[in-house]
Amino acid sequence: MIVAAEPIAAGEKIWWCPCSDDGFILSRDEILHLIELQPHLRNFLCWYSHMTEDDTYVIPRTFATQQHDDDECVLFNHSCEPNCGFDSDYGQTIVAMRSISIGEELTYDYSFLETESSLIRGLVCECNTPSCVGTLMFDRYRDEEFQKRFYLYMSPYLQRRVRELKTKWYSTKCFTRSATDEKRKSLHALEWIQAGEIVARFSGPIDIDNHFIAKASKSEATCMVDAHKQVISLYDLPPQSEITLNYHGKL
Template identity: 35%
Template structure:
């Protein structure tokens, strides 16, 4: 089996569903600015708006939260990570990057090992109806706005 990743974040004690786990911090850059950063900094960024990415000033534990297609954590707002369910000591804390990524800057072959693994993580995954239902309330606000627009019937004023 291929190695999932070199690093991860693990619970030291029991964590209750809904509990705040971590928060991202850093500097905001647009996509062009992100592409000029070193690859490691790019990989530790978090998309927070259509063309804005939060990039770390220095390495923090939150930078090592891995993706999973069966996550135990989700976003609350733009930068907070909360427990989706109770998390046991020693369990890796993971979230589905579909909750935050809406551009193709960070697509990869997924090796999370979850029974429901998508096999590939893309900037289009937020469009999948099953993910929209499963992660309702845990998408980054800019993605939730996109989802809402997908499901709304345009009015004449929306088309102007």
């Protein structure tokens, strides 16, 4: 817990988090593999990582010893009614969203950093505020009212996700894998998706360049597009399954 030692004005810069500069950047698969090999690291890796993409996380360089490296930013607790957020000009700086009194705890909403593929998805919130959401599923960034109130205080990654929603909407049951030298950015199932579920939606022309959905190659497409430009699962898809389309036979 961190509390205000003196009055803090709205907009005042409070903290600079060096995590992104000092940490390792690992993919979701790499972290899960690390946890599989060293289960005792699970809590540390889940709690002290933060997202930079749907499948990319920053973890402390000290993860092997489970030390925080004296970075007090990890002491900021979550609140569904936060008084702090991230500076939109420089995402590693924590700023006051309103005036804060002496002795008041400094908090931010973890939804400013995380989306559905968060390693702490399902965390039960205990902030006890009137607007407490109960369980953190990290999908609040999809809510237009939440966007209006907090967009300027979200991390650069969250702001990018909000902008993407306007043209590349996909289900909370999906996540993207970052592009590699061999493959473009792609869409995958985060959890089981049942046949007939809507997994994504096109807002413009149904074209491979207008979404993260790959063209089916040798394997059969896992989805189809209906007359409303909604991408529908053709089969029950297990986690990690790639969302693919036959763009020539899409309707």
